[in-house]
Amino acid sequence: MATARTAPAGPASAGAATAAPAAPVALRGVGRAFTAPDGGTRDVLRGVDLDVAAGEIVAILGPSGCGKSTLLRIVAGLDHPTSGEVAIDEAPVRPYDVRCAVGFQEPRLLPWRSIEKNVALGLPRGTARRDGRAQVARLLELVGLAEFAGHRPHEVSGGMAQRASLARALARNPEVLLLDEPFGALDALTRLKMQDLLLDVHAAEPTTVLLVTHDVDEALQLADRIVLLGTDGDEPGAGIRQTVVVPGHRPRDRGSAELAELRGRLLDGLGIDRHGAARGIQATTTIPHYPY
Amino acid sequence: MTTDAAKTTDTERSGLPDGSVGSAFAAPVAVGGRPVAAADATGPVGVDARPSGDEERPAAASVIRRGGPGRDRRALTSRRWFRIVGGALIPLALLAAWQVVSTSGAVPVSQLPSPEMVWLAAVDLAERGLLGLYVAISTQRVFIGFAFGALFGLLAGAVVGLSRLGDVLFSPTLGAVRAVPSLAWVPLLILWFGIGEDSKVILISIGAFFPVYTIVAASLRHVDRRLLEAGRAFGLRGATLFATVQLPAVVPSVIAALRLALAQAWLFLVAAELIASSMGLGFLLSDSGNTGRIDRIFLAIILLAVLGKLSDALVGLLERWAVRRWA
Missing domain, CATH: 1.20.5 (Single alpha-helices involved in coiled-coils or other helix-helix interfaces)
Structure with a gap:
């Protein structure tokens, strides 16, 4: 409906097939407090400083409830910080910022629209009808859903719906792609496939990606850098505890020894005891030592 | 507990009009797999052997219902x-x-009166040209009143359901007006609009308004927030957000509301026609009551039932289409 309008062509619609340039993201002292039911305030985030380079993939890792999603929503302009500021390409983020696209934890597709029409929802306002159709077809091809273009969301599997959701986010031609545990609800095997798909997509459209996850392996597989979010002792509000540059180039070997060591460190950071580590056993390779 | 469960499935099964159909459904399954066949055999005798009977029963029952592959699987009742x-x-x-x-x-x-007497009363009225006239005028009143009531109900429901301010301003007042019984409006409407068509159509509109208003406001307020947020995140606002997310999401409930409103319109029709009218089914009812024509009273009641059911079935068709299309 809205896409049918022929609004004056903005910069976004100039070339529907070419990806928008990736943009750097800068967070300066971002904090968010929510009003508690008793009338007081509860700090969720405190003083988050982060710079994400254009085209970089940064994973935000943290235990559940630590404010990862809140941080992502702030960057997307779905929520506002109570302190600090977020800028994309040095311009502050506005509510529902057009430069961002969000992939939610659930597919959030409109059940009465076909997959194709759902993906088209992501197209920037004022995209010409033909350009839009070509763009949607290309994205469906990219996420392997070309054959399912006419299906309704309830007629495809959860993994397919999530792929459609990713295609919808990409249709927006985002300078920054924000993914909120996009594969969290999928089964383990589908999740691995989706991770590879995301890497393919990023290779085809190298936008800046901020990925929230609680899965250490997923972060290691996908990210250039991993930011560990968490609280420091008794202080309320989560901040960045640790930043890890993931070595090697993607796609990474899921079983490499280097990653296994890093994985252990990150799990430590999440407060998970490395099995055996406490007993002085070095878990540096993926082939587990006996006794585990 | 377990015996209860056995009883319900027994009645379910005997609820099928033909026992042979039930066994024909079960047959291919019983051949296909031993465990299912065993579950099928769990009648009142086998129940004691299965302490968790009531959890497993429904699953077994559904397997039996569905029948084997290659058969017409639609249950008789559908x-x-x-x-x-x-x-x-x-x-x-x-x-x-x-x-x-x-x-x-x-x-x-x-x-x-006997069915024949009622039939003869109908023929008699039809010959005088009154039956068709009464049915036509009543149907016309219902549909005009319904159209206006539903239209205003949609508008008011949209305002209250979509805007917080609208909710704060209008919902207490409309809630109070809704509480007024239908007959209470009659004297006022007659004083204001006379005994012509206007007062009747307005009364019917009031009757049709409230189901639509109430359901539309409530369902707009409860549109999935996550879908709304997704819509906003992809740049939809105001009218486009309404047209893309909110309106399609409430279409099935809007149609259910229209169905209810139509039923309500027929109720209010009789209230409108019982008092101060010279035509219509409600007039037929009150006039026959005064003159002791019980055959005509029966006729009017039967006609109201049939007309109400027919118009309901029409909206029902629309509803089925909408649920397929939008849900």
């Missing part, structure tokens, strides 16, 4: 001819019982 025949059974039985009771002389004809 087939078209069975629904039509089954739905007609009770009215036909009632008609037969009515005939028997009225001709046996157990009840005087002044209390219970």
Whole structure:
């Protein structure tokens, strides 16, 4: 409906097939407090400083409830910080910022629209009808859903719906792609496939990606850098505890020894005891030592 | 507990009109797999051996219902001819019982006219050209009143459901107006609008307004927030957000509301026509009551039932289409 309008062509619609340039993201002292039911305030985030380079993939890792999603929503302009500021390409983020696209934890597709029409929802306002159709077809091809273009969301599997959701986010031609545990609800095997798909997509459209996850392996597989979010002792509000540059180039070997060591460190950071580590056993390779 | 479960499935199974159909459904499954066959055999005898009977029963029952592959799997109760025949059974039985009771002389004809007398009353009215006129004028009143009531109900429901301010301003007042019984409006409407068509149509509009308003406001308020947020995140706002997310999401409930409103319109029709009218089914009812024509009273009641059911079935068709399309 809205896409049918022929609004004056903005910069976004100039070339529907070419990806928008990736943009750097800068967070300066971002904090968010929510009003508690008793009338007081509860700090969720405190003083988050982060710079994400254009085209970089940064994973935000943290235990559940630590404010990862809140941080992502702030960057997307779905929520506002109570302190600090977020800028994309040095311009502050506005509510529902057009430069961002969000992939939610659930597919959030409109059940009465076909997959194709759902993906088209992501197209920037004022995209010409033909350009839009070509763009949607290309994205469906990219996420392997070309054959399912006419299906309704309830007629495809959860993994397919999530792929459609990713295609919808990409249709927006985002300078920054924000993914909120996009594969969290999928089964383990589908999740691995989706991770590879995301890497393919990023290779085809190298936008800046901020990925929230609680899965250490997923972060290691996908990210250039991993930011560990968490609280420091008794202080309320989560901040960045640790930043890890993931070595090697993607796609990474899921079983490499280097990653296994890093994985252990990150799990430590999440407060998970490395099995055996406490007993002085070095878990540096993926082939587990006996006794585990 | 377990015996209860056994009882319900027993009645379910005997609920099928034909025992042989039930066993025919079960047969291929029983051949296909031993465990299912065993579950099927779990009648009242086998129940004691299975302490967790009530959890496993429904699953087993559904397997039996579905039947084996290659068969027509639609249950008897969802087939078209069975629904039509089954739905007609009770009215036909009632008609037969009515005939028997009225001709046996157990009840005087002044209390219970025979079906034939009601039929003759209908023929008599039709010959005078009144039956068609009454049905037509009543139907017209219902549809005009329904159209206005539903339209305003949609508008008010949209305002209250979409805007917090609208909710704060209007919902207490509309809630109070809704609480006024239908008959209470009659004297006021007659004073204001006279005894012509206006007062009747307005009363029917009031009747049709509230179901639509209430349901539309509530369902707009409860549109999935996550879908709304997704819509906003992809740049939808205001009218486009409404047209893309909110309106399609509430289409099935809007149609359910229209169905309810139509039923309500028929109720209010009688209230409108019972007082101060010279035509219509409500007039037929009150006039026949005054003149003691019990055959015509029966006729009016039957006509109201049939017309109400027919118009409801029309909206029902629309509803089925909408649920397929939008849900």
